[in-house]
Amino acid sequence: MSPDLILFFLLAAVALAGAINLIVQTHPIHSALSLIVVMVALAGIYLLLGAELLAAVQIIVYAGAIMVLFVFIIMLLNAGKEERTSLSHAASWLGVPLAVVLTVVIGWRMGHSAPSPAMGGNVSGVSRTLSEMLFTSYVFPFELTSILILVAILGAVALAKRDF
C-alpha cells in the first residue's frame, strides 16, 4: 500500500462522494459546491498522474472561474430548494439499467486493455511542448477562439447595459 495508492483511493472516493451528492442534494448551491469538490479531487488525481499543468489549469479555470460563475448565477437568481420527486418511468425502466450497463462495459474494457505508455513526467517539458504546439501548429484555432470569447464578452456587456 504505497502512499500513492492510498491517495488515489482517497481522491477517487471524494470525487465519487461529490458526484453522488451533486445529484442527491435539493438546493442548487449545494450541488454546485459538490461539483467544485469533484473538480478539486480530479485535479488531485491529475497531479498523481504527473500532469501538473493540467491540475493547476483545472483549478484556476474550472473550479476558480467557471464554477464561480455558476455560483453567482445561482445566488443572484435566488434559486430555491427543489422538490424531491420520485423517478419518472423513463428513468427507472430505461435510464438506470442502461447507466449500470454502461458503467460495467466501460470498467470491463478499461480493466482488460493494455496499459497506456507512461506520461511524460518532465513537467516543464509539458508546459513548453504545449505552448510550442499552441503557438505554431494550432495558432489559427487559438486566435479564432480568442475572438469568439471576445464576441461573447461584448455581447454580455451589451445585454447588461440595455435599458428596459
Place this chain on the structure above:
Amino acid sequence: MSAFLNAYADVLIAMVKVLAVVIVLLTTVAYLSWFERKVVAHMQSRWGPERVGPYGLIQPLADGAKFLFKEDPTPAGVDRFVYFFAPFLALSLAMTTIAVIPLGPGQLEIFGRRTWFSIAEVDLSLLVVFAITALSVYGVALAGWASNSKYPLLGGLRSSAQMLSYEISMTMSVVGTVLMTNTFSLRQIVEAQRGGLSHWFLFPQFLGFLCFAISAVAETNRAPFDLVEAEQELVGGFHTEYASFKFAMFFMAEYGAMVTVSLMLSVLFFGGYFSPFPDAARFHWTLYLPAVAGLAGGALLLVNGIRYHTALGRAVLPLVALVLMGIGGLCALPAVIGVIQGPFWLATKAFVILFIYVWLRGTLPRLRYDQLMNFGWKVLLPVSLANVLATSLVVALGK
C-alpha cells in the same frame, strides 16, 4: 516498523514541516493584529493596546479567549451548511498557499533524509498560488450569500467582484517575471535573483511590481480597497452576521492572506531568501546579522523591561528579552548560522512589506466602489498588459 517508516518517511517529514510552519504562521497572524493596532495607533497619535499585558502583548490571546467564549448566534433562515462552511474555507485556503513558497535555499537534512527547504516543492508553484487565490473568492461569496441578509449579500457580491477583477491584473503582472526566468517555479524565480540587491527583479520589473502590489492589496480586501468591510457603508460586509469564532476565522484568513502576499512579493521581486548583500568574502560579516538582530532586540527589550511601569511587566519582559538574546546567540553558532540565513532574510523582507501594508491602512482613505472597479479594469489591467508586451519585446530582442 522501519520498513513502514522508510516508505512513509516523506509523508512524516512533510508533516513535521507543516507543523513547524503552521505554528509560526498562526503566531504571526495573531501578533500581526497586535502589530497593526499599535502601528495604526501611533500613526494616529495614540497608544493602541497598552494595558492587556506589558505593551499590550497579551491582547491577541485575550481576543482569542473572548472569541472562544462569546455567544455564537446563528441567524434565522441561513443555509446551515454553507453558513458554517464558508469561514472554514476562507481560513484553510489562506493557510495553504505558504506550502509552496520556498523558505530557504537548497535542501535540508531532517532526521537524516534530504528534503527541500519548503513544505512542498512543486514545479508549477506560481500556478498553485494563483489557483488557491482563485478559490478564495468562494469564502467571501458564500459567506455573503448564506447570511440571508441584504448587507452581507451586497458586501459579499461586491467583494467577490473586486477579487475577481484584481485577480486578472495580479496574474498578468507576474507574466513579465515568468518571461524573464522561463519557469513557473517560485524556487527557480528566487534562484534567478541570486547575487545581491542589484539582481532583484524589483528593478527590471518595476511596473510589474507596482501592478502586483496594488492588485494584491485589493485582492486581500485591505485598505484602501476595503469598502466591502467598511462599517460606515455596509455594516460589516460579508461577515456582518458572523459572530465570535467564525468571525475570528475570517479575521485570521485576512491576516493570513496578507502574510502570503508579503511572502509572494518578497519571492517575486525582492530576492526571496537571498540576502541583499552579494556573496563576496568582504560581506562575510553579514552572516552574523540574525544573531546581532536577536541580541540587539533582546537588549533593547531588557533595558525597557526593567523600567516598565507595572510589576508584571518588570517580571516578564526581562525574561522574554533573555530568551530573545538566547535565540540571537544560537544564530551565531556554526551549526545554525547557515540554515538561518534564508528564513531570516525572507522574514525581514516580509516584515517590511507587512509594515507598508499596515501603513497604507493607517494613511490612505478608502476608494469608492466604482472608483475601485474603474481603476482595476481601466488602469491596472492595461498597465500590466503593457508590462507583458514590453518585457516580451526586450526578451525577444535580447536573444
